[in-house]
Ligand SMILES: Nc1ncnc2c1ncn2[C@@H]1O[C@H](COP(=O)(O)OP(=O)(O)O)[C@@H](O)[C@H]1O
């Protein structure tokens with residue numbers, strides 16, 4: 001009987017080598033188009049590359065932490081503003097999304113005539129490309145001839161300065177628009193999660209005489225809690241750096257009222273050519289994201305689906 | 309020549325040892341059943357034969373060939389999966405033809421073979437459907453057809469009947485047996501159902517926790533269980549197990565349990581377990597010499613057989629009875645012929661050649 | 667008097683059920699009006715004769731007398747709509763979708779089926795990298811591609827566009843392959859296929875729907891991208907629909923010339939409606955895919 005003299009390891013390799021071949025494209029992309037550019041960004045944040053003539057510093061020279069010192073100590077406390085605005089923007093948006101999404105999902109999760117029609121119609125905002133609808137909203141929010149002020153006029157409410165007014169007017173307008181853009185997604189995801197709850201749980205609870213509120217807190221919440229948590233986390237991370245809604249409507253204004261990291265970075269880089277400052281803000285933003293995301297993903301069971 | 313030989317096969321998944329030093333030979337044309345409880349390593353063993361899993365140690369031979377380093381596609385085996393694994397996107401015809409196409413069999417021959425096989429299994433009227441449109445029994449036949457059509461050297465079947473309802477399972481069991489009698493192909497069949505094993509097998513390999521405990525004909529497995537586990541696992545209801553001790557006294561060697569005492573010889577003094585099958589137990593309503601007094605706990609009727617569940621001072625006993633006229637709480641008296649008793653080592657579980665008499 | 671009170675409570679329950687049903691419909695109708703209004707607004711103003719400054723609430727009510735196709739005519743009669751903007755957007759969208767799809771297919775398969783050492787840390791690493799705001803990759807890209815003389819070229823945009831969707835669609839594909847029993851591939855292996863054969867003959871046909879979705883998502887990114895296009899496209903010949911739409915909208919909001927707004931709406935409608943329809947057709951897959959994959963804003 002002939003024994004084939006081949007080590008199991010080589011046999012395994014012969015058998016499993018396609019794995020590495022399959023992964024190769026992604027590794028190349030990760031290396032060249034993610035890891036390398038991210039490292040470049042860190043490097044740029046340590047160099048000088050800006051439009052302002054800095055005394056004695058030629059462009060692209062290594063300047064250590066100078067950029068971090070500038071943004072930390074400049075008279076204008078812009079960094080804190082960016083952090084606060086980004087946190088406010090992400091948190092307020094997510095709270096509203098979850099509330100509206102859960103509410104509508106709960107309503108749609110009961111036997112109701114025309115449910116599927118409602119559901120499909122409610123999906124329209126989500127199915128239209130956001131870039132287009134944000135520009136439309138930008139027009140609708142116009143102070144002089146925007147349709148929203150016209151509608152308010154119908155109720156004898158004076159026109160609101162959606163893009164140029166105070167804190168509540170401007171953030172209110174942005175959050176209203178952002179809600180319109182995103183609530184359908186949250187609604188369907190929550191609805192899908194609710195529909196996966198076994199019906200007999202509700203039935204037996206109803207037989208036991210549990211109230212609607214009790215059923216919601218003791219059956220619905222435990223069942224869909226992790227979905228809500230996961231979606232909220234992903235949504236928060238996404239919104240924190242969601243560029244278009246703010247850039248296209250207020251561009252961070254008036255003043256710095258709605259300025260968030262991404263918008264500011266884009267402006268520093270492509271409107272003021274101050275690349276090293278843009279890179280510095282990017283690094284700070286990235287670090288904040290990691291501080292939120294990694295523990296949330298590691299210490300909760302939110303991301304189980306990724307490791308199945 | 310399509311024998312299958314496993315030589316000291318061990319398979320480890322990290323810390324768990326799924327298959328633990330199994331050696332056995334399946335002769336050409338033999339129907340061997342791997343029998344054991346869920347998780348004992350049956351599927352893993354089968355997958356090692358098919359090449360889907362690579363053993364950690366040992367060698368697999370198919371025919372004269374060492375196939376340790378041979379890809380599944382080149383082992384010339386066919387496998388029926390527990391889930392059937394029908395390709396959902398292909399019609400039944402293409403499901404059955406899949407293996408022939410992969411082997412570049414000429415088209416005309418494929419058509420002929422697929423039709424023949426489908427006729428044989430009475431699924432020829434389903435060839436245009438997709439698997440989703442079939443019932444469980446029909447899917448099972450397609451899975452069989454897909455294996456048969458290739459005419460491989462060895463058939464591997466992993467619990468092929470476990471997803472069918474009881475009636476269909478019994479009917480298909482007979483068909484599989486007939487198929488084997490007709491084709492006389494080497495078959496390795498995995499199941500946790502001892503009835504399937506008893507009715508189908510030329511030889512049964514009883515496996516527990518990755519270890520091969522007995523490899524013998526169904527009758528031998530039933531009559532002479534080589535291990536306490538085999539006695540317990542094969543046969544329904546399970547063999548009654550009574551722990552006791554073999555002691556040498558002035559009057560001779562005796563086997564004692566707290567309730568029973570009998571003459572015995574053939575092994576050293578020590579702790580043993582006495583096994584007695586329910587059908588070897590005689591139940592009487594009146595006491596006799598050496599009989600064990602029991603209280604009826606309940607009666608399980610299956611229609612043909614009745615099983616009497618009894619309590620005695622030290623535990624429970626199950627007996628097979630004919631009459632149904634027992635009521636709970638009633639006192640009955642139990643005896644058995646010591647010649648029918650099996651003895652196992654209390655520590656290792658291995659059968660010991662003790663012979664007992666009254 | 668047990669019986670009457672029993673009936674009474676039942677009537678009360680019925681009544682509260684009707685009330686809750688009415689409230690539900692009310693809430694859904696309000697939400698639907700909110701959801702549909704901006705889209706209706708785009709559509710209606712795109713065919714409306716009246717100029718924006720003159721739009722009143724009454725003119726929002728459908729009225730045949732107010733309809734004109736002037737705005738569509740205006741947009742479509744300009745040949746550059748097709749020869750430049752649409753052409754470029756389709757080139758970017760389709761090539762990114764094609765390349766991204768193939769990459770995502772391989773990535774998703776490898777992540778789902780192979781238990782290569784370090785798989786879990788690798789996935790963590792990817793998740794960490796995903797936290798780097800994609801928008802901000804524009805800056806290093808800008809310098810990298812400048813170095814390579816790829817600014818203002820098709821290739822210079824197609825490369826980042828294709829890469830942009832690989833992680834997301836890769837995870838989408840991975841999740842979907844996870845739901846396909848491995849038995850099917852193994853059956854193919856025993857039946858005489860190689861691993862590659864099992865992949866192409868069993869897995870790929872089975873994941874077609876999710877591949878369709880992947881193509882769609884990978885297409886829409888570049889199709890509506892403004893950031894990279896704004897930073898990389900300097901000449902006229904590479905201009906895209908998104909850039910054009912942005913400039914149309916800036917004219918309208920700064921100048922307030924009403925006719926531009928009608929043109930904007932017609933342009934938006936032409937650019938957005940095909941996507942909306944495809945999305946609604948594919949909604950089932952998209953939703954289930956997105957539940958695990960991440961979030962579209
Ligand atoms: N791919 C695997 N990875 C880790 N453990 C496994 C794997 N396959 C099987 N096992 C383990 O090996 C043991 C035997 O499994 P299996 O052969 O499927 O049992 P059976 O088919 O007899 O029910 C079980 O404990 C099971 O958990």
Ligand SMILES: [Mg+2]
Pocket residue numbers: 347350351352
């Ligand atoms: Mg098994």
